[in-house]
Amino acid sequence: EVAKLDSTLTTGEERETAEEIANGANDLIYVTPERLENPEYLDLLRTRGVSLFVVDEAHCVSQWGHDFRPAYLALPDAIRALERPPILALTATATRQVVEDIVRQLGMSSAEIVNLGIERPNLRYEVLRTVNGAAKRESLLRVLREEKGSGIVYAATIRTVEDLHRFLVANSIDAGRYHGKLPTREREQVQESFMSGGTRVMVATSAFGMGVDKPDIRFVVHWNFPDSLETYLQEVGRAGRDGKPARAILLYRLEDKRVQSFFLGGKYPRRQDTLAVWSAIARGPASARELARKTDLPEKKVKVIAAQLIGAGAAERRRRHIVPLRSLRPKELDRLLSSYEKRHASDRDRLEQMMHYAQSVGCRVRTLREYFAEEPGAACGRCDNCRQPLAARPPTAARKRAPPKPAERVPRFQLGDEVRHRRYGHGKVLDVSGSNVLVAFAKDMTHKIRQDWLSPA
Template identity: 40%
Template sequence: MPKSTRNVVDIATAAKRLLGFKSLRPGQNDAIQSLVEGRDTVLVQPTGSGKSAVYQIAGALIEGSTVIVSPLIALQKDQADSIEASKLEATAVVNSTLSASEQREVLDRIEQGKVEYIFLAPEQLRKPETLDRLRAANVSLIAIDEAHCISHWGHDFRPDYLGLAQVIEALDHPPVLAMTATASREVRAEIIDRLGLENPRILLHGFDRPNISLRVDQFSSKDEKCESLLRRVEFAEKPGIVYVSTHKNAETIAADLQQMGVDALCYHGGLKAKQREEIQNKFMSGEVPVIVATNAFGMGVDKPDIRFVYHADVSDSLDAYYQEVGRAGRDGEPAEAVLFYRPQDISAQQFKTGPTHVDSEGLEAVYNTLVAMKGPMTRDEIVLETGINARKLVGLLHKLEETEAIRHLESCDFEATSAHPLSEIIEAAAENQRLQKQFRKQRLQKMQSYAEWRSCRREFLLRYFGDDYAGPCGNCDRCEQLRIMPKAA
């Protein structure tokens, strides 16, 4: 439902009063105006361009509480601390680091209307108690950070984001702000569909990063590629990031760089959380100039002086690639992005796109449990009944939802809805899995097209994201080659 707002809002004056802004950045005024008018809004802007200020100002201008859904605890804390430092309004963070008593205390404050900005991970919204408290808090704006996490087409897909549409409706669908740094047309369409956004305003800003030099170096052998990468890192201006596709590559390349005298550390999802935090802090503080990482490193990383982002392996999509590239040169100074590429790398990445088959035993266990119950069940109840761990259960429930064999209720419970035989449900789930694998293959084909593109690389990337850009850009390897080639007689 649209929120009650002031009849006339001077957004520039409000931004100065609330946050001390002398002026608004491109896109901020339009997004805030859209929200105070009660419209769902999709905002696609680079990290560091001021997306958080949009929900902060809009939330302050509209009566009621603002819910911010953010996937990382560190991001939640940073954003909440920023608001507290500005003395804007009261904030609250609800996440797994709180004890049960601390969570109850925070939820009491939320229910009593004492909190303007409420930060939650999507997992917290699975809990009926959390949703009940939010219903009582007069939520008048929902901001969803890293909204691309809801898309199969893009990258960083997170099943817990799939329940957000039910949460939005359970809270009477206040205006929704979906935010992400990069999103192609396909990703934007999926965000709108899966969140159930109603006639949203789509705002795209700042895709072009002209200070970043784009380059693809092609190799015929692994050894040649690896040697070139190591030498380039050795002599490159630092700090910088090397992205790889596997834990093993991260460890091997970091060790090779250390042997060459380059102070480098590796970062991947196989490390303990405390180790990852220590490594990230060393890089962010400048203590370590080079980090070799899988895509586990990146979300929430905003270090302005990164001088290079090198990809030792191809990313699984152009969306992921450009978001990783965009971590370079945020201070506006020259930076470079180089993809070290072999055509065989595409085939290697395809092996990681996941199996075509589905977990038929897991689907059968969950579905039969819901049918036998003859009524709604919570996730915790399904876990107890089936013995399937909570993380795996999220994916199984999603697959059953896609076949419409079960439904996700506004209460966040699940119930069986299908009268089809189990064999048909599993067959439908397998077909959906096949289609998703096809999506991943198409994403890789786009990545291959970029790597093997023979004209302006910036034009290729920006047009992919919907920016009507025409090269030459003058700052990519293709434009440089065209500039030095002799004219035909």
């Protein structure tokens, strides 16, 4: 028997589910991280006994990950409260740095790491470059008319989702829309319609996806490019789960970078935000919701700051409350703010790698393999760049004149140079082969990496 504890339950349903769990009627319990912040639910689960603690979408626990969610910060406390049962952490998209952070955050000191790779042989990756909004809309219509199956169109903002939905409906495309501002009941109805085949195309923000497992999705289109290749791979991975051919299409305009840059600008707490939360905690124990009310900050941001203060040893979590332990020295505050800047720099780097993917003329699957520290291997033979290499493409109006002969590329790094990679850290160049170099990193690891992805040490 299966039970769930989430926000969709009524008060009566919650009470009934809790009684079933207490009586041992359920062998498998699905629970949201938010519910594990509730001491009553933790007590219930501890009394029942947990033999395996599974964390799905485990990259959400890492503050270095592409989809960090503050609610996941409660999981380590929940694991301790449940007397540390065996842990299974699952994610489809995590770099080596994020995997290491997941292991550390969840206290999996002797974890066995199983990496099945990113390869999806039935997915065809494509980038459609557009010069303006009108051309972009026409490209989207062309894709939706070419493809007869169901698919998802992702957009970065709620406003864009609403605009695109109106545009598609006006052009006789059977489309629904999904975003976080819709009423819960409407979201449930439109998702059910899509899952059952009643709606062919779903226009959505990234809020649509977790828990969506529709095997026959034939295409995923990104109207705006995402903030990282991790996010991109996560979202296009919803296509073709039945093993049949499917398309992953990115509609690309350079101006789209502004949207993600805007989001990154407000993602991390400012000095005054951190000081405000610390001052509120220092006045006495308070829950994250109470701290948000006292500081006039979003609860999500309060949870991020509180997690940093707990990590610094200045506070601790006692059931629902954040409790001060000692004073916070100015140097400690500076270190906290420095950690935000490092993560911000990491986010900017991920965005640049997403742009590199969009602009690349090489095999897109090889680009993805390299990013996730896999062997580049042979070209996939199925992405747009493999099927129609740049030299074989017909000239457009903007390329009628022959381009000037490019200057010969001089290798950026030489044998013996010391370099730094954002995931592997410090290393030394062992060999140079065109745009790639072989680098020796710590722990006797060697990797063949594009020169563009390295910086001088």
